[in-house]
Amino acid sequence: MSEINLENVEVAFDTPAGTVVAVSGVTQRVPAQGFVSLVGPSGCGKSTLLSVIAGLTKATGGQVQVGGKVVNGPDRGIGVVFQEDSTLPWRTVLDNVRFALQVAGVDKEGQLERARWAIELVGLKGFADAYPSMLSGGMRQRVALARTLALEPGVVLMDEPFAALDQQTRIFLGAEVRSIWQRSAQTVLFVTHDISEAILLSEQVWVMSYRPGQIIDVIDVDLPAERDPSIVSSHAFNELHNRIWTSLQEESMRGFRQQEGAA
Amino acid sequence: MRTAAMAHQSKEPVTVPETTPTGTAAAAPAMSPRRRRRLGDATFSGIATTILVALLAVLCEIGPRAGWWGEEVLPSTSSIVASAADLLGQPQFWGDAARTSLEIGLSIVFGSVLGLLLGLVFWKLPTVGRIFEPYLVSFYAVPMVLFYPLAIVVVGINASSVVILATIMATIPVALNTTVGLNGIRPVYLKLARSLQCSPRQLLTSIALPAAAPFIVAGLRLGVVYALIGSIAMEFVTAQAGLGYRIRYLYEIFDNQTMFAYIFVVLVVSMILTALLVAVEKLLVKGRTQ
Numbered sequence: 001m002s003e004i005n006l007e008n009v010e011v012a013f014d015t016p017a018g019t020v021v022a023v024s025g026v027t028q029r030v031p032a033q034g035f036v037s038l039v040g041p042s043g044c045g046k047s048t049l050l051s052v053i054a055g056l057t058k059a060t061g062g063q064v065q066v067g068g069k070v071v072n073g074p075d076r077g078i079g080v081v082f083q084e085d086s087t088l089p090w091r092t093v094l095d096n097v098r099f100a101l102q103v104a105g106v107d108k109e110g111q112l113e114r115a116r117w118a119i120e121l122v123g124l125k126g127f128a129d130a131y132p133s134m135l136s137g138g139m140r141q142r143v144a145l146a147r148t149l150a151l152e153p154g155v156v157l158m159d160e161p162f163a164a165l166d167q168q169t170r171i172f173l174g175a176e177v178r179s180i181w182q183r184s185a186q187t188v189l190f191v192t193h194d195i196s197e198a199i200l201l202s203e204q205v206w207v208m209s210y211r212p213g214q215i216i217d218v219i220d221v222d223l224p225a226e227r228d229p230s231i232v233s234s235h236a237f238n239e240l241h242n243r244i245w246t247s248l249q250e251e252s253m254r255g256f257r258q259q260e261g262a263a
Numbered sequence: 264m265r266t267a268a269m270a271h272q273s274k275e276p277v278t279v280p281e282t283t284p285t286g287t288a289a290a291a292p293a294m295s296p297r298r299r300r301r302l303g304d305a306t307f308s309g310i311a312t313t314i315l316v317a318l319l320a321v322l323c324e325i326g327p328r329a330g331w332w333g334e335e336v337l338p339s340t341s342s343i344v345a346s347a348a349d350l351l352g353q354p355q356f357w358g359d360a361a362r363t364s365l366e367i368g369l370s371i372v373f374g375s376v377l378g379l380l381l382g383l384v385f386w387k388l389p390t391v392g393r394i395f396e397p398y399l400v401s402f403y404a405v406p407m408v409l410f411y412p413l414a415i416v417v418v419g420i421n422a423s424s425v426v427i428l429a430t431i432m433a434t435i436p437v438a439l440n441t442t443v444g445l446n447g448i449r450p451v452y453l454k455l456a457r458s459l460q461c462s463p464r465q466l467l468t469s470i471a472l473p474a475a476a477p478f479i480v481a482g483l484r485l486g487v488v489y490a491l492i493g494s495i496a497m498e499f500v501t502a503q504a505g506l507g508y509r510i511r512y513l514y515e516i517f518d519n520q521t522m523f524a525y526i527f528v529v530l531v532v533s534m535i536l537t538a539l540l541v542a543v544e545k546l547l548v549k550g551r552t553q
Contacts, residue, residue, distance in 0.1 A: 053460055055458075056454060056457055056458060074457050074458045074459070074460050075460075076459070076460060079458075079459045080454075082451050082455065084449070084450075084451040084453060085451070086451045086452065086454075086455045088452070088470070088474075090474075090476065090548070093474075099459075099469065100459050102469075103459045103461050103462075103465055103469075104459070104460075123514045184341065222404075238540070
């Protein structure tokens with residue numbers, strides 16, 4: 001199965017203002033079929049780290065292994081759901097989902113079958129022939145999710161996929177992502193800045209510091225597997241929330257001050 | 264700038280980078296009334312155009328008859344239509360029409376292909392784009408007719424010189440719009456293409472061209488119009504055949520009646536071409552935000 005192994009990963013960018021170290025010395029492991037959330041202040045390098053695992057950004061140091069293989073570039077076994085709306089407006093929902101399969105060289109029958117399966121999985125049955133412009137933002141993210149899941153990747157990376165959605169929609173979609181994950185054998189790494197979302201969805205939460213982005217805390221989420229949103233009022237949830245919030249607060253303030261100092 | 268203005272003509276917000284998707288639930292129900300109103304708009308403009316054209320025709324019919332202006336200034340509608348119908352039986356008319364159609368057709372094809380290729384080159388090689396795009400933009404302001412003598416020296420007085428200049432005129436808007444459209448592709452589409460491991464060909468045909476389509480189509484529309492204007496205008500200046508040449512010739516021998524018949528035919532042809540373009544545009548950008 002596909003576990004994600006990060007070994008001393010470092011990403012540095014050259015900018016006109018000098019070298020910026022976005023990710024520094026990250027050594028972590030997402031177990032096969034695990035669900036890990038990555039939280040951190042904005043601009044801390046969460047998305048950069050995800051991008052490195054996806055093979056979209058080159059690490060300047062260290063190594064990423066997915067399922068025992070070193071990541072050197074994009075791989076169809078690693079699915080990505082982006083933060084921005086990535087549905088193609090000139091294709092229907094069905095054709096959007098099929099696109100991934102077409103590119104992967106799946107035959108037409110297989111494309112239709114797997115696309116329909118993925119569309120049903122994300123709860124969009126009945127919208128296969130709709131164009132994205134006719135759908136809400138939440139439904140479009142479902143389309144993007146279906147497109148990723150249609151390839152049945154061993155690893156799914158989600159980069160704040162619900163950041164642009166309203167609170168109710170994101171809680172609802174989060175629950176669905178979790179239930180899809182529970183029924184699959186996938187390994188999920190979920191980037192978010194929402195602590196509650198991170199706790200609700202995952203088995204483990206990583207807290208990332210402001211630049212240079214390092215994992216400063218790893219918290220196991222010891223909550224029952226079946227979680228409904230009412231769990232947020234439980235004592236266990238609040239303790240987890242407090243602990244993550246405490247580590248995060250310092251970092252957010254540090255990042256805030258640094259950004260203000262730079263401005 | 265000209266390119267920006269053209270870009271807006273496409274009425275397509277699709278290619279405008281939009282980092283945050285718009286309101287969730289609100290988008291879907293808002294769709295249907297807007298769509299109904301748009302359909303109404305199309306019907307409305309259709310009816311309005313018909314009424315306007317009919318009114319104009321009636322006015323032009325009454326004008327010379329009532330003595331508001333002389334027949335030699337603008338003949339009555341009925342006589343223009345009658346002589347235009349007459350033209351349809353003359354081999355000379357068909358000869359001119361065939362030559363002009365060929366010139367326009369070739370300029371459209373060459374202009375579109377060349378414009379698309381240039382746009383792709385400017386997109387793929389930004390340095391080349393930065394060097395040459397300003398020249399292309401300023402080329403807009405150059406009256407191409409001035410190069411007619413040069414074209415004649417190079418290829419002689421024939422259809423080729425018309426096609427060459429009309430092609431240049433048609434190429435520019437296609438190239439500029441294609442460049443604007445391709446440079447405006449939302450970065451997330453390119454990220455998606457990379458993560459799905461699209462081949463360069465898949466990236467071009469499945470992502471880049473469709474994403475830039477609203478702009479490319481707007482450019483093609485302008486290209487077609489420029490090919491039409493270019494061909495007729497070049498013929499008008501110096502040519503030995505073609506509708507433009509015939510109109511100038513008839514004007515020089517004071518045959519107003521036939522001249523207006525030719526002008527009428529050219530007007531009808533350009534209207535048909537425009538209507539065709541709208542249909543093609545609708546087909547190419549179907550299903551988008553609207």
